[in-house]
Amino acid sequence: xxxxxxxxxxxxxxxxxxxxxxxxxxxxxxxxxxxxxxxxxxxxxxxxxxxxxxxxxxxxx
Amino acid sequence: xxxxxxxxxxxxxxxxxxxxxxxxxxxxxxxxxxxxxxxxxxxxxxxxxxxxxxxxxxxxxxxxxxxxxxxxxxxxxxxxxxxxxxxxxxxxxxxxxxxxxxxxxxxxxxxxxxxxxxxxxxxxxxxxxxxxxxxxxxxxxxxxxxxxxxxxxxxxxxxxxxxxxxxxxxxxxxxxxxxxxxxxxxxxxxxxxxxxxxxxxxxxxxxxxxxxxxxxxxxxxxxxxxxxxxxxxxxxxxxxxxxxxxxxxxxxxxxxxxxxxxxxxxxxxxxxxxxxxxxxxxxxxxxxxxxxxxxxxxxxxxxxxxxxxxxxxxxxxxxxxxxxxxxxxxxxxxxxxxxxxxxxxxxxxxxxxxxxxxxxxxxxxxxxxxxxxxxxxxxxxxxxxxxxxxxxxxxxxxxxxxxxxxxxxxxxxxxxxxxxxxxxxxxxxxxxxxxxxxxxxxxxxxxx
Numbered sequence: 001x002x003x004x005x006x007x008x009x010x011x012x013x014x015x016x017x018x019x020x021x022x023x024x025x026x027x028x029x030x031x032x033x034x035x036x037x038x039x040x041x042x043x044x045x046x047x048x049x050x051x052x053x054x055x056x057x058x059x060x061x
Numbered sequence: 062x063x064x065x066x067x068x069x070x071x072x073x074x075x076x077x078x079x080x081x082x083x084x085x086x087x088x089x090x091x092x093x094x095x096x097x098x099x100x101x102x103x104x105x106x107x108x109x110x111x112x113x114x115x116x117x118x119x120x121x122x123x124x125x126x127x128x129x130x131x132x133x134x135x136x137x138x139x140x141x142x143x144x145x146x147x148x149x150x151x152x153x154x155x156x157x158x159x160x161x162x163x164x165x166x167x168x169x170x171x172x173x174x175x176x177x178x179x180x181x182x183x184x185x186x187x188x189x190x191x192x193x194x195x196x197x198x199x200x201x202x203x204x205x206x207x208x209x210x211x212x213x214x215x216x217x218x219x220x221x222x223x224x225x226x227x228x229x230x231x232x233x234x235x236x237x238x239x240x241x242x243x244x245x246x247x248x249x250x251x252x253x254x255x256x257x258x259x260x261x262x263x264x265x266x267x268x269x270x271x272x273x274x275x276x277x278x279x280x281x282x283x284x285x286x287x288x289x290x291x292x293x294x295x296x297x298x299x300x301x302x303x304x305x306x307x308x309x310x311x312x313x314x315x316x317x318x319x320x321x322x323x324x325x326x327x328x329x330x331x332x333x334x335x336x337x338x339x340x341x342x343x344x345x346x347x348x349x350x351x352x353x354x355x356x357x358x359x360x361x362x363x364x365x366x367x368x369x370x371x372x373x374x375x376x377x378x379x380x381x382x383x384x385x386x387x388x389x390x391x392x393x394x395x396x397x398x399x400x401x402x403x404x405x406x407x408x409x410x411x412x413x414x415x416x417x418x419x420x421x422x423x424x425x426x427x428x429x430x431x432x433x434x435x436x437x438x439x440x441x442x443x444x445x446x447x448x449x450x451x452x453x454x455x456x457x458x459x460x461x462x463x464x465x466x467x468x469x470x471x472x473x474x475x476x477x478x479x480x481x482x483x484x485x486x487x488x489x490x491x492x493x494x495x496x497x498x499x500x501x502x503x504x505x506x507x508x509x
Binding site: 032 | 347353369388389
C-alpha cells in the first residue's frame with residue numbers, strides 16, 4: 001500500500017469482510033489513522049527478524 | 062468532632078471530602094458510600110471483638126472504572142457499557158484488598174477503553190489536575206491519580222498498558238507502581254490489550270504503595286497471563302537502602318525526546334542516587350512503533366463487535382483508531398511481536414549489568430486540557446499519543462516500574478521511572494523509598 005487510493009481500497013475491502021459498510025466520510029477519517037499506522041508498520045517491518053522470534057506456547061520440562 | 066480513628070469515622074470524612082471537592086475534579090464516576098459504610102462498620106466491629114488489625118485497616122481507596130465492583134456496572138470509560146448488567150462479584154484485587162482491611166469508596170474516571178493519556182472522556186467529562194484545574198490529570202488512569210493527589214482517598218488502583226499508571230503519576234505528582242507483566246491477576250477487570258495490560262496501585266507514600274502491592278500479590282487461575290509465582294512481599298526490604306544496587310540513567314531516545322523539565326528530573330534523580338553511568342537501549346523507536354501496532358490490533362479486534370453495531374455511539378476520540386487497528390494486516394501484528402521478543406532479549410542482557418534504570422515518566426509536565434499539539438525535540442507532534450513516549454517502550458516488555466514524583470521547577474510536578482528487572486519490584490520500591498526519605502521525591506495532598 002503506497003498511496004491514498006490503495007489505502008482506501010484496502011479499508012473498504014477489509015471492513016466489508018468484517019461486515020461493516022463505511023461511507024466516504026468514515027473512509028476519509030479512517031484512512032488518516034491507517035496511514036499513520038502504516039508509517040509505524042514500515043519501521044517495524046524493516047527489522048531483519050524471522051518467525052523464530054514469535055512467541056509460541058512452549059513446554060519446557 | 063468526628064472520630065477518624067475508627068473506620069466508620071474515616072469513611073465519613075472521606076465521603077464528605079469527595080462531596081466537597083470532586084465536583085471540581087471529576088475523579089469519581091460512582092461513589093459507593095453505602096458499601097463503604099458497611100465495610101467500615103464490619104471492620105470496627107471485628108476490631109472491637111479483639112481481632113488482629115489487618116495490614117490496610119481503614120485505608121480508603123477507589124478503583125479505575127474498569128474493575129468489577131459487585132452490584133455496579135463496569136464502564137471501562139464507555140457510555141455504551143452503561144447498559145450492561147451489573148458485575149456479579151468483585152475483581153480479584155478488590156477482594157484481596159477487602160481482606161486486608163481496606164475500604165472501597167467507588168469507581169474512577171478514565172479515558173474510554175483506556176485508549177488515551179489525558180482522561181478526556183466525551184461521555185463522562187475530563188478529570189482535572191488538582192495542581193491546576195485547567196490541566197489534564199494524565200491518563201488513562203487519570204481519576205485514580207487525581208483522587209490520590211487531592212486526598213480524596215488514601216490510595217487507588219489503575220491499569221497500565223502503555224503508560225496509564227506512570228503518565229498520571231507524573232502529571233498529578235503521586236507514586237505509582239506498574240508491576241511485572243503477569244504479576245497481579247486481572248481477573249474481573251475489563252481488558253484493553255491482553256498482551257500488554259497490567260494493574261497496579263497509586264499512593265502518596267512508598268510505604269502505602271508497597272503495603273497495597275503486597276496485599277494484592279499471588280497467583281489466580283482466572284487470568285491465564287498471571288504467573289504462578291508465590292507472593293514475594295517487599296515491605297521488609299523497603300528500608301534496605303541502595304548501596305548494593307547498580308543504577309544507570311537511560312540516555313539516547315529517553316534523553317532526545319525528553320523536554321527540559323523531564324531531562325532535569327531524570328538527571329537530578331540519577332545524581333541523588335549517585336548513578337553516573339549512562340546507557341542506551343537499542344532500537345527504542347522501533348519498539349515503540351511495535352507497541353502501537355500491537356495495541357491497535359488487539360484493542361481493535363476486542364471492540365470490533367461493538368464497533369459494528371454501535372459505531373455512531375462509540376467514543377468519537379477513539380473509534381477510528383480502534384477500527385483502523387482492527388483492520389490491520391496480520392503481518393504487521395506478527396512482525397511487531399517479533400520486534401517485542403528481540404527487544405526484550407536485548408534489554409534483559411543489559412539488565413544483567415544493572416539492577417535499576419532511571420528515565421523520565423513523561424516528556425513534559427501536565428498539559429492543558431484540549432491541547433492538540435506539542436513542540437518536542439524541534440518537532441511539532443500530536444500531543445495525545447506522544448504523552449506516552451517515555452513509558453511505552455518499557456511496558457512493551459513488561460518490566461516493573463515505580464513512578465516517583467518530584468517537585469517540578471514551576472507549580473507542576475513530574476515523575477521519573479525507576480525501572481527494574483522482571484519480578485524485581487522490590488528493587489524499584491527500595492529506590493523509591495530511599496528517594497522519599499532523602500527528600501528528593503515529593504508528594505503531598507493538593508488542596509487547590
